[in-house]
Amino acid sequence: MTLFFYIMLFLIFILLFKLFKNENIIITFLCSILIIYIIIAPRFCIEATLSGAKLFFYKVFPSLFPFLILTNIIINYGGVHIYSKLFGKILCAPLKLKKECSFPLIVSALCGYPLGAKYSCDLYENGDINFSTLERLINIASNAGPLFIIGSVGTSMLGNPYAGYVLLLSNYISCIIVGLILPSRNAKMYRDFKKNFKISNKNIGESLKSSIDGAIKTCIGVAGFVILFSLLLNILKNNFLFKFLLNKLCIFFSIDKNLIEGFLLGLVEMTNGCYLISTSSVDISKKLILISFLLAFSGFSIISQVYSFTYKQGLNIKRYIKIKFIQGLIASTTCVVLYKIPIFSMYLDTFTDKNTHLILSNNLLFIFILLLLIVPLIIYYIKFLNKN
DSSP states (O other): OHHHHHHHHHHHHHHHHHHTTSHHHHHHHHHHHHHHHHHHSHHHHHHHHHHHHHHIIIIIHHHHHHHHHHHHHHHHTTHHHHHHHHHIIIIITTTTOOGGGHHHHHHHHHHOTTHHHHHHHHHHHTTSSOHHHHHHHHHHSOOOOHIIIIIIIIIIISSOHHHHHHHHHHHHHHHHHHHHHSOOOOOOOSSOHHHHOOOOOOOHHHHHHHHHHHHHHHHHHHHHHHHHHHHHHHHHHTOHHHHHHHHHHHHHHTOOHHHHHHHHHHTTOHHHHHHHHHTSSSOHHHHHHHHHHHHHHOOHHHHHHHHHHHGGGTOOHHHHHHHHHHHHHHHHHHHHHHHHSHHHHHHHHSOOOHHHHHHHHHHHHHHHHHHHHHHHHHHHHHHHHHHO
Protein backbone atom coordinates (compact mmCIF):
# COMPACT_ATOMS: atom_id res chain seq x y z
CA MET A 1 0.00 0.00 0.00
CA THR A 2 2.87 2.37 0.87
CA LEU A 3 4.60 1.53 -2.41
CA PHE A 4 1.37 2.22 -4.31
CA PHE A 5 1.05 5.62 -2.57
CA TYR A 6 4.58 6.68 -3.60
CA ILE A 7 4.03 5.48 -7.17
CA MET A 8 0.80 7.49 -7.43
CA LEU A 9 2.52 10.55 -5.93
CA PHE A 10 5.35 10.24 -8.46
CA LEU A 11 2.89 9.94 -11.36
CA ILE A 12 0.94 13.00 -10.17
CA PHE A 13 4.14 15.09 -10.08
CA ILE A 14 5.04 13.95 -13.60
CA LEU A 15 1.54 14.83 -14.80
CA LEU A 16 1.71 18.27 -13.19
CA PHE A 17 5.13 18.88 -14.74
CA LYS A 18 3.75 18.07 -18.19
CA LEU A 19 0.62 20.13 -17.65
CA PHE A 20 2.60 23.10 -16.35
CA LYS A 21 3.75 23.79 -19.89
CA ASN A 22 0.18 24.86 -20.68
CA GLU A 23 -0.98 27.56 -18.26
CA ASN A 24 -4.67 27.23 -19.16
CA ILE A 25 -4.72 23.49 -18.47
CA ILE A 26 -2.90 23.70 -15.12
CA ILE A 27 -5.17 26.49 -13.81
CA THR A 28 -8.30 24.63 -14.94
CA PHE A 29 -6.97 21.43 -13.37
CA LEU A 30 -6.20 23.06 -10.00
CA CYS A 31 -9.50 24.96 -9.86
CA SER A 32 -11.38 21.74 -10.65
CA ILE A 33 -9.65 19.99 -7.73
CA LEU A 34 -10.63 22.88 -5.42
CA ILE A 35 -14.27 22.72 -6.56
CA ILE A 36 -14.35 18.96 -5.87
CA TYR A 37 -12.80 19.56 -2.44
CA ILE A 38 -15.45 22.19 -1.62
CA ILE A 39 -18.22 19.75 -2.65
CA ILE A 40 -16.72 16.92 -0.58
CA ALA A 41 -16.06 19.03 2.55
CA PRO A 42 -18.56 21.94 2.45
CA ARG A 43 -18.66 22.57 6.22
CA PHE A 44 -14.87 22.90 6.47
CA CYS A 45 -14.71 25.20 3.42
CA ILE A 46 -17.54 27.41 4.70
CA GLU A 47 -15.79 27.80 8.07
CA ALA A 48 -12.50 28.63 6.31
CA THR A 49 -14.28 31.23 4.15
CA LEU A 50 -15.96 32.78 7.20
CA SER A 51 -12.62 32.96 9.03
CA GLY A 52 -11.19 34.84 6.04
CA ALA A 53 -14.16 37.22 6.04
CA LYS A 54 -13.74 37.84 9.79
CA LEU A 55 -10.01 38.41 9.30
CA PHE A 56 -10.75 41.07 6.67
CA PHE A 57 -13.59 42.87 8.46
CA TYR A 58 -11.98 42.87 11.92
CA LYS A 59 -8.28 43.29 11.06
CA VAL A 60 -7.92 44.77 7.56
CA PHE A 61 -11.04 46.83 6.79
CA PRO A 62 -10.97 49.16 9.88
CA SER A 63 -7.53 50.51 8.95
CA LEU A 64 -7.64 50.17 5.14
CA PHE A 65 -11.01 51.86 4.47
CA PRO A 66 -10.39 55.24 6.19
CA PHE A 67 -6.84 55.39 4.78
CA LEU A 68 -8.21 54.89 1.26
CA ILE A 69 -10.85 57.60 1.67
CA LEU A 70 -8.38 60.14 3.07
CA THR A 71 -5.68 59.43 0.48
CA ASN A 72 -8.23 59.68 -2.35
CA ILE A 73 -9.36 63.08 -1.01
CA ILE A 74 -5.71 64.18 -0.80
CA ILE A 75 -5.24 63.23 -4.47
CA ASN A 76 -8.42 65.09 -5.50
CA TYR A 77 -7.10 68.27 -3.89
CA GLY A 78 -3.64 68.19 -5.44
CA GLY A 79 -1.94 66.29 -2.63
CA VAL A 80 0.51 64.59 -4.99
CA HIS A 81 1.86 67.99 -6.06
CA ILE A 82 2.05 69.22 -2.43
CA TYR A 83 3.83 66.07 -1.26
CA SER A 84 6.27 66.30 -4.17
CA LYS A 85 7.11 69.86 -3.09
CA LEU A 86 7.61 68.92 0.57
CA PHE A 87 9.28 65.51 0.35
CA GLY A 88 10.28 65.10 -3.32
CA LYS A 89 13.97 65.99 -3.09
CA ILE A 90 14.52 64.23 0.25
CA LEU A 91 12.86 60.93 -0.65
CA CYS A 92 13.15 60.65 -4.41
CA ALA A 93 16.54 62.13 -5.31
CA PRO A 94 18.62 59.37 -3.59
CA LEU A 95 16.45 56.69 -5.24
CA LYS A 96 16.61 58.41 -8.67
CA LEU A 97 12.85 58.78 -8.87
CA LYS A 98 10.70 61.68 -10.03
CA LYS A 99 9.50 63.99 -7.23
CA GLU A 100 5.85 62.96 -7.68
CA CYS A 101 6.83 59.44 -6.57
CA SER A 102 7.09 60.75 -2.99
CA PHE A 103 3.32 60.31 -2.49
CA PRO A 104 3.19 56.50 -3.07
CA LEU A 105 6.42 56.14 -1.08
CA ILE A 106 4.90 57.87 1.96
CA VAL A 107 1.57 56.05 1.63
CA SER A 108 3.39 52.72 1.41
CA ALA A 109 5.59 53.55 4.42
CA LEU A 110 2.62 54.60 6.59
CA CYS A 111 -0.20 52.34 5.33
CA GLY A 112 1.62 49.28 3.95
CA TYR A 113 0.49 46.74 1.35
CA PRO A 114 -1.04 47.10 -1.24
CA LEU A 115 -1.64 50.89 -1.28
CA GLY A 116 1.85 51.75 -2.55
CA ALA A 117 1.18 49.70 -5.68
CA LYS A 118 -2.28 51.22 -6.15
CA TYR A 119 -1.10 54.84 -6.05
CA SER A 120 1.99 54.06 -8.15
CA CYS A 121 -0.36 52.78 -10.86
CA ASP A 122 -2.56 55.86 -10.43
CA LEU A 123 0.45 58.10 -11.11
CA TYR A 124 1.22 56.12 -14.27
CA GLU A 125 -2.41 56.27 -15.48
CA ASN A 126 -2.43 60.04 -14.92
CA GLY A 127 0.73 60.36 -17.03
CA ASP A 128 2.91 61.64 -14.18
CA ILE A 129 5.54 58.89 -14.55
CA ASN A 130 6.64 56.63 -17.40
CA PHE A 131 6.70 52.83 -17.52
CA SER A 132 10.34 52.35 -16.46
CA THR A 133 9.77 54.59 -13.42
CA LEU A 134 6.62 52.62 -12.57
CA GLU A 135 8.59 49.36 -12.66
CA ARG A 136 11.10 50.70 -10.13
CA LEU A 137 8.52 52.47 -7.97
CA ILE A 138 6.33 49.36 -7.60
CA ASN A 139 9.26 47.47 -6.07
CA ILE A 140 10.35 50.33 -3.79
CA ALA A 141 6.91 51.48 -2.58
CA SER A 142 6.09 47.99 -1.41
CA ASN A 143 6.33 47.18 2.28
CA ALA A 144 4.26 46.21 5.31
CA GLY A 145 2.81 49.07 7.37
CA PRO A 146 4.15 50.16 10.78
CA LEU A 147 0.80 49.49 12.49
CA PHE A 148 0.90 45.84 11.41
CA ILE A 149 4.62 45.31 12.12
CA ILE A 150 4.80 47.04 15.52
CA GLY A 151 1.26 46.37 16.71
CA SER A 152 0.24 42.98 15.32
CA VAL A 153 3.60 41.24 14.89
CA GLY A 154 5.84 42.90 17.49
CA THR A 155 3.42 43.47 20.36
CA SER A 156 0.63 40.90 19.86
CA MET A 157 2.54 37.96 18.37
CA LEU A 158 6.06 38.33 19.78
CA GLY A 159 5.03 40.21 22.95
CA ASN A 160 7.79 42.75 22.35
CA PRO A 161 7.25 46.14 20.62
CA TYR A 162 11.02 46.58 20.29
CA ALA A 163 11.05 43.49 18.07
CA GLY A 164 8.50 45.35 15.96
CA TYR A 165 10.86 48.32 15.61
CA VAL A 166 13.72 46.05 14.52
CA LEU A 167 11.45 44.42 11.93
CA LEU A 168 10.16 47.80 10.75
CA LEU A 169 13.66 49.22 10.40
CA SER A 170 14.95 46.17 8.51
CA ASN A 171 11.89 46.36 6.25
CA TYR A 172 12.46 50.04 5.40
CA ILE A 173 16.21 49.56 4.89
CA SER A 174 15.59 46.64 2.52
CA CYS A 175 13.25 48.85 0.44
CA ILE A 176 15.91 51.58 0.24
CA ILE A 177 18.64 49.09 -0.75
CA VAL A 178 16.38 47.61 -3.46
CA GLY A 179 15.77 51.15 -4.74
CA LEU A 180 19.51 51.83 -4.90
CA ILE A 181 20.43 48.58 -6.69
CA LEU A 182 17.59 48.61 -9.24
CA PRO A 183 18.79 50.12 -12.54
CA SER A 184 17.44 53.57 -13.37
CA ARG A 185 16.66 54.42 -16.98
CA ASN A 186 16.92 58.10 -17.73
CA ALA A 187 13.90 58.27 -19.99
CA LYS A 188 11.87 61.40 -20.73
CA MET A 189 8.67 61.62 -18.71
CA TYR A 190 5.34 61.65 -20.51
CA ARG A 191 4.58 65.18 -19.40
CA ASP A 192 5.82 67.95 -17.18
CA PHE A 193 3.84 67.52 -13.98
CA LYS A 194 4.44 71.07 -12.78
CA LYS A 195 3.12 72.65 -16.00
CA ASN A 196 0.12 70.35 -16.27
CA PHE A 197 -0.78 70.41 -12.59
CA LYS A 198 -4.39 71.40 -11.95
CA ILE A 199 -6.30 71.50 -8.69
CA SER A 200 -9.55 69.53 -8.78
CA ASN A 201 -12.71 71.57 -9.30
CA LYS A 202 -14.77 69.09 -7.27
CA ASN A 203 -16.51 70.39 -4.18
CA ILE A 204 -16.03 68.59 -0.87
CA GLY A 205 -19.27 66.60 -1.24
CA GLU A 206 -18.43 65.32 -4.72
CA SER A 207 -14.84 64.59 -3.71
CA LEU A 208 -15.97 62.68 -0.62
CA LYS A 209 -18.47 60.61 -2.63
CA SER A 210 -15.94 59.65 -5.32
CA SER A 211 -13.34 58.87 -2.63
CA ILE A 212 -15.75 56.59 -0.75
CA ASP A 213 -16.79 54.85 -4.00
CA GLY A 214 -13.15 54.23 -4.89
CA ALA A 215 -12.36 53.01 -1.36
CA ILE A 216 -15.30 50.56 -1.40
CA LYS A 217 -14.25 49.18 -4.80
CA THR A 218 -10.66 48.66 -3.63
CA CYS A 219 -11.77 47.10 -0.32
CA ILE A 220 -14.06 44.63 -2.08
CA GLY A 221 -11.14 43.52 -4.26
CA VAL A 222 -8.82 43.11 -1.26
CA ALA A 223 -11.56 41.24 0.66
CA GLY A 224 -11.88 38.78 -2.20
CA PHE A 225 -8.16 37.98 -2.09
CA VAL A 226 -8.09 37.66 1.72
CA ILE A 227 -11.08 35.28 1.76
CA LEU A 228 -9.82 33.18 -1.17
CA PHE A 229 -6.34 32.75 0.29
CA SER A 230 -7.80 32.00 3.72
CA LEU A 231 -9.66 29.09 2.11
CA LEU A 232 -6.55 27.91 0.23
CA LEU A 233 -4.40 28.18 3.36
CA ASN A 234 -6.82 26.13 5.47
CA ILE A 235 -7.06 23.46 2.77
CA LEU A 236 -3.26 23.33 2.59
CA LYS A 237 -2.83 23.18 6.39
CA ASN A 238 -5.25 20.25 6.70
CA ASN A 239 -3.97 18.37 3.66
CA PHE A 240 -2.48 14.96 4.52
CA LEU A 241 0.30 15.38 1.94
CA PHE A 242 1.38 18.72 3.44
CA LYS A 243 1.34 17.25 6.96
CA PHE A 244 3.33 14.24 5.76
CA LEU A 245 6.01 16.38 4.10
CA LEU A 246 6.09 18.75 7.09
CA ASN A 247 6.73 15.91 9.55
CA LYS A 248 9.49 14.53 7.32
CA LEU A 249 11.17 17.95 7.12
CA CYS A 250 10.95 18.43 10.90
CA ILE A 251 12.56 15.03 11.53
CA PHE A 252 15.24 15.48 8.85
CA PHE A 253 16.32 19.01 9.91
CA SER A 254 15.46 18.63 13.63
CA ILE A 255 13.63 21.97 13.58
CA ASP A 256 10.53 23.10 15.45
CA LYS A 257 7.37 22.18 13.52
CA ASN A 258 5.76 25.62 13.91
CA LEU A 259 8.88 27.28 12.49
CA ILE A 260 8.84 25.29 9.23
CA GLU A 261 5.05 25.33 8.93
CA GLY A 262 4.96 29.08 9.60
CA PHE A 263 7.60 29.83 6.96
CA LEU A 264 6.01 27.62 4.28
CA LEU A 265 2.49 28.93 4.91
CA GLY A 266 3.87 32.47 5.24
CA LEU A 267 5.03 32.26 1.63
CA VAL A 268 1.33 31.90 0.77
CA GLU A 269 -0.18 34.25 3.39
CA MET A 270 2.07 36.47 5.50
CA THR A 271 -0.03 37.01 8.66
CA ASN A 272 -0.65 33.34 9.47
CA GLY A 273 2.98 32.54 8.78
CA CYS A 274 4.22 35.24 11.16
CA TYR A 275 1.86 33.99 13.88
CA LEU A 276 3.00 30.36 13.61
CA ILE A 277 6.67 31.39 13.68
CA SER A 278 6.04 33.51 16.79
CA THR A 279 4.62 30.44 18.61
CA SER A 280 7.69 28.28 17.89
CA SER A 281 10.13 27.38 20.68
CA VAL A 282 13.29 28.81 19.04
CA ASP A 283 15.03 31.96 20.29
CA ILE A 284 13.83 35.39 19.19
CA SER A 285 16.74 36.05 16.79
CA LYS A 286 15.71 33.14 14.53
CA LYS A 287 12.07 34.23 14.69
CA LEU A 288 13.03 37.76 13.64
CA ILE A 289 15.10 36.55 10.68
CA LEU A 290 12.25 34.47 9.21
CA ILE A 291 9.50 36.99 10.01
CA SER A 292 11.60 39.78 8.47
CA PHE A 293 11.86 37.75 5.26
CA LEU A 294 8.10 37.15 5.15
CA LEU A 295 7.30 40.83 5.80
CA ALA A 296 9.54 41.93 2.92
CA PHE A 297 8.48 39.12 0.54
CA SER A 298 4.81 39.65 1.53
CA GLY A 299 3.45 36.27 0.40
CA PHE A 300 1.48 35.29 -2.70
CA SER A 301 -1.78 36.62 -1.22
CA ILE A 302 -0.47 40.21 -1.18
CA ILE A 303 1.45 39.71 -4.44
CA SER A 304 -1.90 38.80 -6.02
CA GLN A 305 -3.43 41.98 -4.58
CA VAL A 306 -0.56 44.01 -6.05
CA TYR A 307 -1.01 42.27 -9.40
CA SER A 308 -4.71 43.20 -9.41
CA PHE A 309 -3.57 46.85 -9.67
CA THR A 310 -0.59 46.35 -12.01
CA TYR A 311 -1.80 43.86 -14.62
CA LYS A 312 -3.42 46.60 -16.75
CA GLN A 313 -0.04 48.31 -17.13
CA GLY A 314 1.62 45.12 -18.40
CA LEU A 315 4.14 44.81 -15.56
CA ASN A 316 6.11 41.57 -15.39
CA ILE A 317 4.85 39.88 -12.20
CA LYS A 318 7.62 37.24 -12.32
CA ARG A 319 10.23 39.99 -12.15
CA TYR A 320 8.35 41.58 -9.24
CA ILE A 321 8.33 38.25 -7.33
CA LYS A 322 12.07 37.78 -7.91
CA ILE A 323 12.84 41.27 -6.61
CA LYS A 324 10.56 40.71 -3.58
CA PHE A 325 12.47 37.50 -2.85
CA ILE A 326 15.78 39.41 -3.02
CA GLN A 327 14.28 42.09 -0.76
CA GLY A 328 13.32 39.35 1.72
CA LEU A 329 16.92 38.12 1.84
CA ILE A 330 18.19 41.70 2.30
CA ALA A 331 15.66 42.29 5.11
CA SER A 332 16.73 39.09 6.90
CA THR A 333 20.42 40.03 6.60
CA THR A 334 19.67 43.56 7.86
CA CYS A 335 17.74 42.07 10.77
CA VAL A 336 20.77 39.97 11.76
CA VAL A 337 23.00 43.07 11.69
CA LEU A 338 20.52 45.12 13.76
CA TYR A 339 20.19 42.31 16.30
CA LYS A 340 23.96 42.38 16.83
CA ILE A 341 23.79 46.05 17.88
CA PRO A 342 23.89 46.04 21.73
CA ILE A 343 21.02 48.50 22.27
CA PHE A 344 18.62 46.37 20.18
CA SER A 345 19.70 42.99 21.55
CA MET A 346 19.47 44.30 25.13
CA TYR A 347 15.84 45.39 24.75
CA LEU A 348 14.90 42.26 22.81
CA ASP A 349 16.46 39.78 25.24
CA THR A 350 15.59 41.47 28.55
CA PHE A 351 12.08 42.72 27.75
CA THR A 352 9.76 42.50 30.76
CA ASP A 353 7.10 45.17 31.25
CA LYS A 354 4.91 45.01 28.14
CA ASN A 355 2.42 47.73 29.04
CA THR A 356 5.00 50.40 29.87
CA HIS A 357 7.01 49.77 26.75
CA LEU A 358 3.88 49.59 24.60
CA ILE A 359 2.80 53.07 25.73
CA LEU A 360 6.34 54.37 25.18
CA SER A 361 6.60 52.80 21.72
CA ASN A 362 3.23 54.19 20.63
CA ASN A 363 4.19 57.69 21.83
CA LEU A 364 7.53 57.52 20.03
CA LEU A 365 5.85 56.38 16.82
CA PHE A 366 3.29 59.21 17.04
CA ILE A 367 6.02 61.82 17.66
CA PHE A 368 8.12 60.45 14.77
CA ILE A 369 5.21 60.61 12.29
CA LEU A 370 4.23 64.09 13.53
CA LEU A 371 7.78 65.40 13.04
CA LEU A 372 7.93 63.72 9.62
CA LEU A 373 4.90 65.74 8.54
CA ILE A 374 5.47 69.06 10.36
CA VAL A 375 9.21 69.75 9.88
CA PRO A 376 9.20 69.76 6.03
CA LEU A 377 6.03 71.88 6.11
CA ILE A 378 7.74 74.50 8.30
CA ILE A 379 10.82 74.51 6.06
CA TYR A 380 8.63 74.91 2.97
CA TYR A 381 6.76 77.90 4.41
CA ILE A 382 10.00 79.55 5.58
CA LYS A 383 11.35 79.29 2.02
CA PHE A 384 8.05 80.59 0.66
CA LEU A 385 8.13 83.62 2.98
CA ASN A 386 11.76 84.35 2.08
CA LYS A 387 10.87 84.37 -1.65
CA ASN A 388 8.10 86.88 -1.01
